[in-house]
Amino acid sequence: MVRPGQQWWRDAVIYQIYPRSWADSDGDGIGDLPGITQRLPHLTYLGVDAVWLSPFYTSPQRDGGYDVADYRDVDPLFGTLADFDALTARAHELGLRVIVDIVPNHSSSDHPWFQAALASPPGSPERARYLFRDGSDGGRLPPNNWTSMFGGPAWTRITEADGSPGQWYLHMFDRSQPDFDWTNPEVRDELEDVLRFWLDRGVDGFRIDVAHGLVKYENLPDTDLTLDANVDATALAPMWDQPGVHEIYRSWRRLADSYAIEGQDADRILCAEAWVLPGPALAQYVRADELHQSFNFEYLMTPWLTADQRAAITDSLAQADAVGAPQTWVLSNHDVVRHATRLGYPQRPGLQRIEGIGADDPQPDAALGLRRARAATAVMLALPGSAYLFQGEELGLPEATQLPDEARQDPTFARTDGKSKGRDGCRVPIPWEGDAPSYGFGPGGRSWLPQPPEYADLAVDRQRDVPGSTLELYRQLLALRRKHRLGRGRLVWLDDQPHDVLAFRVESDEGAVTVLANPGGSPLPLPAGAQILARTGTPGTAGQVDPDETVWLNG
Ligand code: NOJ
Numbered sequence: 001m002v003r004p005g006q007q008w009w010r011d012a013v014i015y016q017i018y019p020r021s022w023a024d025s026d027g028d029g030i031g032d033l034p035g036i037t038q039r040l041p042h043l044t045y046l047g048v049d050a051v052w053l054s055p056f057y058t059s060p061q062r063d064g065g066y067d068v069a070d071y072r073d074v075d076p077l078f079g080t081l082a083d084f085d086a087l088t089a090r091a092h093e094l095g096l097r098v099i100v101d102i103v104p105n106h107s108s109s110d111h112p113w114f115q116a117a118l119a120s121p122p123g124s125p126e127r128a129r130y131l132f133r134d135g136s137d138g139g140r141l142p143p144n145n146w147t148s149m150f151g152g153p154a155w156t157r158i159t160e161a162d163g164s165p166g167q168w169y170l171h172m173f174d175r176s177q178p179d180f181d182w183t184n185p186e187v188r189d190e191l192e193d194v195l196r197f198w199l200d201r202g203v204d205g206f207r208i209d210v211a212h213g214l215v216k217y218e219n220l221p222d223t224d225l226t227l228d229a230n231v232d233a234t235a236l237a238p239m240w241d242q243p244g245v246h247e248i249y250r251s252w253r254r255l256a257d258s259y260a261i262e263g264q265d266a267d268r269i270l271c272a273e274a275w276v277l278p279g280p281a282l283a284q285y286v287r288a289d290e291l292h293q294s295f296n297f298e299y300l301m302t303p304w305l306t307a308d309q310r311a312a313i314t315d316s317l318a319q320a321d322a323v324g325a326p327q328t329w330v331l332s333n334h335d336v337v338r339h340a341t342r343l344g345y346p347q348r349p350g351l352q353r354i355e356g357i358g359a360d361d362p363q364p365d366a367a368l369g370l371r372r373a374r375a376a377t378a379v380m381l382a383l384p385g386s387a388y389l390f391q392g393e394e395l396g397l398p399e400a401t402q403l404p405d406e407a408r409q410d411p412t413f414a415r416t417d418g419k420s421k422g423r424d425g426c427r428v429p430i431p432w433e434g435d436a437p438s439y440g441f442g443p444g445g446r447s448w449l450p451q452p453p454e455y456a457d458l459a460v461d462r463q464r465d466v467p468g469s470t471l472e473l474y475r476q477l478l479a480l481r482r483k484h485r486l487g488r489g490r491l492v493w494l495d496d497q498p499h500d501v502l503a504f505r506v507e508s509d510e511g512a513v514t515v516l517a518n519p520g521g522s523p524l525p526l527p528a529g530a531q532i533l534a535r536t537g538t539p540g541t542a543g544q545v546d547p548d549e550t551v552w553l554n555g
Helices: 033-039 041-046 081-093 112-119 185-200 245-257 279-286 306-322 366-380 411-415 470-483
Strands: 013-017 050-053 070-074 097-102 155-159 165-170 205-208 269-272 328-330 386-390 490-493 502-508 511-518 532-535 549-554
Touching: 033 081, 041 470, 070 081, 070 185, 081 097, 097 185, 185 245, 245 269, 245 279, 279 306, 306 490, 306 502, 366 470, 366 511, 366 549, 470 532
Parallel strands: 013 050, 013 386, 050 097, 097 205, 205 269, 328 386
Antiparallel strands: 155 165, 490 502, 502 511, 511 549, 532 549
16 A cells, blocks of 8 residues: 555556546447446456546547547546546545546647637737648648658648638647647646646546647758758757757646645656657656656567567666656557557567557467566566556457458548558457456447457456456556565566576565566576466466566565
8 A cells, every 4th residue: 555655656556548448337339437437446456556547528539539629528428527526536435546638739629729720810819829830832832841640741721711721730640639839828828727627626647648749849840851960959850859848847747746735645646658769868757846757668669578678677767767766667558559469479679669450460479469468567567666557458458450440440540541550459448248248348238449259258257356367467466566565676687597588686675576587488497495476377387487477486
């Protein structure tokens, strides 16, 4: 249990819920807040500290809610503000903190501000909240050469109120997600006010969407600048990781800190979703007066290879240490192929990010993927710092790789003409009951994305209390992690093991655990007298750590 004054977030395990896909209370095939509230006991059973909810705000849902039309309300699809309050109250009763998403880089094009901008002339204060510019070549072409993260140009031309072809606006994502202009104080004030709105409702923190994108390089230059000593390095990626973002986060930190209560372990936290490499640049976001955490995507993209894992862990810890922050660890989320599937492909040195998978693509080795996923998770949950879990990974869910194209909803799929399959495969609704329609996702038997048949055997009710199941493995690892306070521990590499094994000990005030992980191909004999606390193989061979297995030993 978290102790008073302990800065709970330093070693918290935080479980991500993608509200569309966790639990559906009204049978419309889309998850909702009352559904989440009903199922919260699953999280106490699992043994996590907090829940992070992806967006549930009013939204046309063109990017799964990361296109917000009203930052201060709940979309009717998910419920009401009263449902949110009930969820928060219940979570707190159960000892779970609640983190919500904030989307400050862009709003939905349905947001009243954007609608007002469209109805107002160029140069008006309404336009100045977004990044409207005149096009080049007499207005015909986009103002610069930036491309959207979802494919296609990052600019869309509007029709002015009088019907004439007009200015262009910037959207680093879908055209329905116009980027705000963060040089405008009105934008800063508004987003801080939104933070206050949710803090006042009792949330324990925020996950900040596209945290590295808010500030753009002055005058929005093309990205293909020739490398030349006179060019500021930040101008080479003029839309990402600009120094100005840090001042915004210092201000947000002051705001969050103003909600902390002296003598109580009640910090309200801020976690950056910032795809920033290399690690030392990312660590700038978690300096003492900025954010509490940032996701460690470098770790997520690290292959299951001993040398790569060891380097990623060592570097990550050093980078966080250098600024006095805890490191965070994550293997899956709603934007990437689930790790039980990623690891079912051949592993190659270097960072890896796998594109969405379709039925015509090479398919993973599912059994190998799950085996490695369990082993990789057992490495992650031993590491000092805080860990993020994505819904369903505790069941060993694989990516849905056979979704029919007609079912796909990720805007990436349409914007790339289907070349990129997109992220729907990791967002398929959770199976709760193996024998029920929609595997117990909701009462109506509907599910907004089709669930693969193999989800039946992975349903919560088929794994609960079943020794060796992935759900019970997660529970066991989480309980041991808590008991030995591994999240607050210190990692020491053990160099007396063969070089293709990851061997380390995590020592804390409450004891020590030795972790032997075997990404290599040959079995590793266990030390004589080793006392096994947990192992990821099912059942695992006596006296050895099998290939693609991780074992936790006492001491
Ligand atoms: C990152 C979110 O995780 C992703 O789902 C979303 O599409 C983009 N940001 C744009 O908001």
